[in-house]
Amino acid sequence: MKWRLAGGAVVALLIGALWRAEDVPPIPSHPDVSLTGSAPVTFAPPSAGMADASTELAALKAELNTAAMAIDQPKVVESEGPVRTRPDYVSPMEWMVLQGVANQHTNAERELSRMVHFLRFNKQLERWEGLSAGGDPALRHALAFALVTDLPARVRQGDLTASDARSLLMRLLADAEPNAALRESRMGDTMARIEAASRAAAQAVAQSGNAVVPVGSAPAATSAPAR
Secondary structure, X not given: OOOOOOHHHHHHHHHHHHHHHHHOOOOOOOOEEOOOOOOOEEXXXXXXXXXXXXXXXXXXXXXXXXXXXXXXXXXXXXXXXXXXXXXXXXXXXXXXXXXXXXXXXXXXXXXXXXXXXXXXXXXXXXXXXXXXXXXXXXXXXXXXXXXXXXXXXXXXXXXXXXXXXXXXXXXHHHHHOOOHHHHHHHHHHHHHHHHHHHHHHHHHHHHHOOOOOOOOOOOOOOOOOOO
């Protein structure tokens, strides 16, 4: 899937860098190195700055874990209204990054709200995907229900294409609507909402004159000037 680049993608890169930092082997406080024909050489312990960085890394990871746990709470399912305060499922670091990205846009509040809602969507989707088919049916249902409900909004905001949304719907539907008798009706209703959202998104792009190019897409071809 080629999704529009959102603040969530920026945050994901930073989070990945933080977690990769853990792969660096720890440095002993007093490592001894024996050199041939010489007495053992003792290196000085790491500077206080390295210890401080390690403490800050641990604190950031703790904040991310707290935000990840908050995604399981029903209250994270919210409207597409403006976001003016940091939700529990957004860590302080993520909030800072999202605000920085949003401030580069003309309508910073609208862009911040869009990115926060899309970050929530991605976190819910990742959480749902991480649950095994037989694990915590109630949570799988709650997450899938929230994701299916949110699909039209994500299309309307340009975060997903209608095709991506339809593909996700087919994956989520069994958990979102366990009642097989009602599932077909839910699918038809959501499909109609997705198509309406797609038309609204296309109209908004046409009116603004700013095409949204999905990540990884090639730029539109331009005609060579006539000679």
